[in-house]
Every structure is written in structure tokens, then in C-alpha cells.
Amino acid sequence: DEDIAVNELARAKSDKLEAIYQQDAESNKFFISVISKGKEVANSEFWMDKDLRNSLLNVTLPALQQNGDTTTRLWSNTIPPTSIDVPIEWALNCIPIIEVYAKKTYDMTQGNIAKVYAAKTVDEINSIDVESGYPPYITFELNLTPDYNE
DSSP states (O other), X not given: OHHHHHXXXXXHHHHHHHHHHHHHGGGGEEEEEEEEXXXXXXXXXXXXXXXHHHHIIIIIHHHHHHTXXXXXXXXXXXXXXXXXXXXXXHHHHHHHHHHHHHHHHHHHHHHHHHHHHHXXXXXXXXXOOTTTTOOOOOEEXXXXXXXXXX
């Protein structure tokens, strides 16, 4: 009986950790709502992991600006992917917001993992709600001006 209980606890921990990691995989997702003439013309899902955020902020976007570029292309997180050209200044303002969001979700993930490892019973593990407390997804509004080329 003790072996069965240990196996059930181990299985419950493993299953809960898998659910936590699946939830965490969503933490790099954000949306861009494209507005033209006051109306939404597109709303796409994007994804930017820590490496891409850091690369864009610290290397790529400044290098593009030094090259004289004013826009950069972002690719959606959909199949098939679609792209949108966004002003570099806009991206430089939005990416830090994604970074703060990702930090908050990271803290939630790590807190949930700690709860799983601290749990002594299957009921304690099952009571951990892996979605509770996560901040809502970010939606950035991108207003296109008449002279903006998409």
C-alpha cells in the first residue's frame, strides 16, 4: 500500500509539473491589434522568447536604426506565419512590457513548481491551480497612419 501511495504521489507530481510547463509555454505569447482609420483591421498572435527579446532590444533594433531603417518585421505565432512591419521605436517601447509580463509569469511558474515539490499528498497537488494568478495576455495596439506602408 505504501508503494502504491508513493507511486500515486509521484504520478500526480509529474502530471502537475507537465501542466505547469504547458501553462508556462504560453508566457511568451502576445497580440497585436492593428488599427487603421479607427477600425481594427488585424489582430494576430505573436511569440517572443527571452533570447529573441534580448536580441531585438540590445542588438538587432539598434543596429537596424543605425542602418537607417525605421521599421522591422515581426512574424506571427500562427501556422502559416504572417508578418507585420512595425516601427522600430514602437517595438523598442513594447518589448520591455513583454519582458515584465514574462517575469511575472516566470514567478507564477516557479511558485507553482515549488508548491508541487512541497506537497505531501495527492490532494495537495490536485489543489494547485496552474492557471490562477497569471496576468492576462498583452494586446498592443498599432495605429497605422495613412503614410505607413504595410
